[in-house]
Structure formats: C-alpha cells, structure tokens
Amino acid sequence: MERPLSPFMFPIWYRFQITSALSILHRLTGIALAVGSILLVWWLITVAAGGELFAATHAFLASPIGIVLLFLWSVAFFYHLCNGIRHLAWDAGYGFEIRTATRSGYAVIVMTALLTVLAWLYVFFA
C-alpha cells in the first residue's frame, strides 16, 4: 500500500521557529552520536588491547583535533539528552502548548550550554 512519506519542510516551506529548528537538531545530533559510537567502541577495544594501540588512540584524543571532536560530541550528547527528556515529556502527554514548547526549547539550549561549559571547565581546571 502506498502511504504518504514525510517531506522535508524546514526551512523551505516554513519560516524559522525554535521548535522546528530544535527538532531537526535532535535528529542531526542523534546521527552524530551514532557515528560517534564507532569511536566509543574503538576506544573500548583499544583499552582492552592496551599497548601501542591504546597509546596511539589516547594521543589522538588528546590532540587538538581529538579535543575538538570530543567537544562536539559533548555538545551533541548534552543537547540530545536535554531535548530527549523534553520529547519524553511530550510522549507522556505534557508540554504541547505552543508557549510551553517554546519555553522548554529555550530551556534545552540553556541547559546544553551550561552542562557543556561545566564539563569542560572540570576537564581543564579540576
């Protein structure tokens, strides 16, 4: 049976809205985290293997490129976590009003920034 598929509406057919922007960002960070899980599994393998393999991976992660990757991963992780909690609230039937959805959207941005900054302050100054 032929069923309609969801088209890509943003930002061609709709003006910018925080809710739709955060929605597509949830998918993008989800895809980024899925790709990042390859690095996570690789890291686990090198920890188990030890020796030169682990040393090389550790050196890569501590290099400027590695730090940038880890920083982007942390932003994606905290964003997907915060916005995921927002999605779970919707799944349970709460927060559907436009004003509430906009406010919770801004709360997600603030929480993401806060958690990311706190985590990296801890890394560099603890």
Place this chain on the structure above:
Amino acid sequence: MTKSAISPNTTALRDETMLRHVRQLGSARDGLSEWRLQRLTAIALIPLGLYFVASVLWLATSDRITAAAWLSSPVTALLIMLFVLAGLAHALVGLRSVLLDYVHTRSRLVASGLFIRAAVVLLAGASVLAILKLFLGH
C-alpha cells in the same frame, strides 16, 4: 507545564489499547515495538549516559587510575556494557526512522537498513568482547 488536550492516559506509552488503533491505521509492521524500544532505551540512557560522562570526566582528570583498571570492576563493566548496548539499540531505531523518512526507494531502504543493523551488531559484539576481556582478565 500545562496539560494538553490529549489526555496523558491515552498515549501509547501507557495505554495498551492504543496498539489496536495503530494496527488499524499504522504501518502494521514493527512501528509500535520500535517506538517502545526507543522510549525505553531513552529512559535507561538518562542515568547510564550521565554515569558514562561522569566516569570519563573523572578518568580524564585522574592520574591514579587507568581506563583498563576502571573497566575491570564488575559494576563499571556492567554499567558501561548496558550503556553501549542501550545506546546502539537506540541509535538503530533512530537511524532507521531517518532512513524511512528520506530513502524513498524500497530496495535502497532495505539495503541501508541491513547495513545499519550489521554495523550495530558488529559494534555491539566488539564492545561486549572488549569489556569481557578486561573484566575476566583482571
């Protein structure tokens, strides 16, 4: 937050009778069980993800303990294994829903779906082996 017009008691998360409606109007394949799996893993990933990030922050700033020693503890090994497996299951459902939206050719959809499943199984198997090696080798 204000309650919406939709009563919380009629969402598929809580009400088993929703399945009936979904079977009548939905894709009639694996939609609802995938939807449930995605939500259940999402809930599990909140504490597991926070535990993982806290652990990594602690490891990154500690000179005394190595990652290998950390992963050889039974509680850590179990929680990190659950984190990776729940994360991969969550990623599988999420990536498949992205494919369903943007891949409009049946053969490409099946092929990309198989590729993602194979990748996830491979990553899950490899991480379980790595964790078990550290845990059993201690």
